[in-house]
Amino acid sequence: MLSKKTKYGLKALTYLASVDSKVPVQIAEIAKHENISQKFLESILLTLRRNGFLGSKKGKGGGYYLIKEPKDILMTSVMRVLEGPIAMIPCVSLNFYEKCDDCPDENKCSVNKLMLQVRDSALEVYRNNTLEDLIS
Amino acid sequence: MLSKKTKYGLKALTYLASVDSKVPVQIAEIAKHENISQKFLESILLTLRRNGFLGSKKGKGGGYYLIKEPKDILMTSVMRVLEGPIAMIPCVSLNFYEKCDDCPDENKCSVNKLMLQVRDSALEVYRNNTLEDLIS
DNA sequence: ATATTTTGTCTTCTTGGAGAGCATATTACG
DNA sequence: CGTAATATGCTCTCCAAGAAGACAAAATAT
Secondary structure: OOOHHHHHHHHHHHHHHHHOOOOOEOHHHHHHHHOOOHHHHHHHHHHHHHOOOEEEEOOOOOEEEEOOOHHHOEHHHHHHHHOOOOOOOHHHOOOOOOOOOOOOOHHHOHHHHHHHHHHHHHHHHHHOOEHHHHOO | OOOHHHHHHHHHHHHHHHHOOOOOEOHHHHHHHHOOOHHHHHHHHHHHHHOOOEEEEOOOOOEEEEOOOHHHOEHHHHHHHHOOOOOOOHHHOOOOOOOOOOOOOHHHOHHHHHHHHHHHHHHHHHHOOEHHHHOO
């Protein structure tokens, strides 16, 4: 399941991209437009900012804005920051690899074999989508 | 993330398929061979039996066995029983559809658009893999 | 009958998601 | 300068689900 964090984060990014200028947008405006809990959204925007997707401006007239162009924001990086690993199991993860403690040989593991294919196909989708592609 | 339930269930199915005959295999044997908690495995095998994948035989010489041929067991059905919906979000699920309560129009939703592609690519993988394909 | 094995139920423990609340820092603007 | 507006940081709680462990009951081969 996709976490609400990722869902809301994607919606917020899409909204910011659709506003198309670099003037800061307040959290309250995003939350209202997307029907999201404002407090929850704050923490999400914060992690997006920490990871270089958003900039923020404090004080009156402040808010959040996109740092890069929508066409330069790949879904692979957004998903990794918001949702975590793209792989469904650590032993097939590119960026978060971890060995299964119950599995003696990954190459003979049926779960590994299947999930490797799933990861590759998901990766293919995320690599072919930028933030710009999500705006209809 | 893939739940351990699904992971263990897949491993157990693979093991039963590799034994290649229809003689019952005891839970303890499967658990030992795959390094799985036996008690947890019991409940997993139970749901696999209830959903028509396995048969069981009680008493001495009893155990679990595959009902269908490995080549006739599709990963789509296994995943749906063990892991639940294949889609990452209910509004793009084929078998477990549910509307998002915050989303006024699915067709304009960026999350929907992206997750639809992810679901299709995952489905493609699961449809192309039977239990037989997982035995190397 | 008895030992073996599945079946069923109840309980517990831990983890993570989701969000509320409040205090603090920064900035625009009159 | 001062005040209102806004973002930031932190803690805390609530709830659900995953992951088991304990133990009694039912079925069956021998």
